[in-house]
Amino acid sequence: MANKAEDIRKLSREERASKLNELRDEQFNLRFQHSTGQLENTARMREVRREIARIKTVMNEQVEAAD
Structure with a gap:
């Protein structure tokens, strides 16, 4: 499962x-x-x-990291 999240993090x-x-x-x-x-x-x-939840989670992590 972690591999999928890592793959999503690598995407733009x-x-x-x-x-x-x-x-x-x-x-x-x-x-x-x-x-x-x-x-x-x-x-x-x-x-x-x-998969939708994984993508949304990574997107939210990116927003939190930007703040």
Whole structure:
């Protein structure tokens, strides 16, 4: 798990924002598939949610460090 956070820290601010937007789009699509009964890999919802949380955590750490 720490490796993922370290990888996120290595990304630039723009890359993190881009990755966050991609994950939010994927999360929306997964929720839509789940509600229509088309989602086969329900574990992916959890993975995406946690990846979003990791990115937001690193972004908040960067903001706190800048202050």
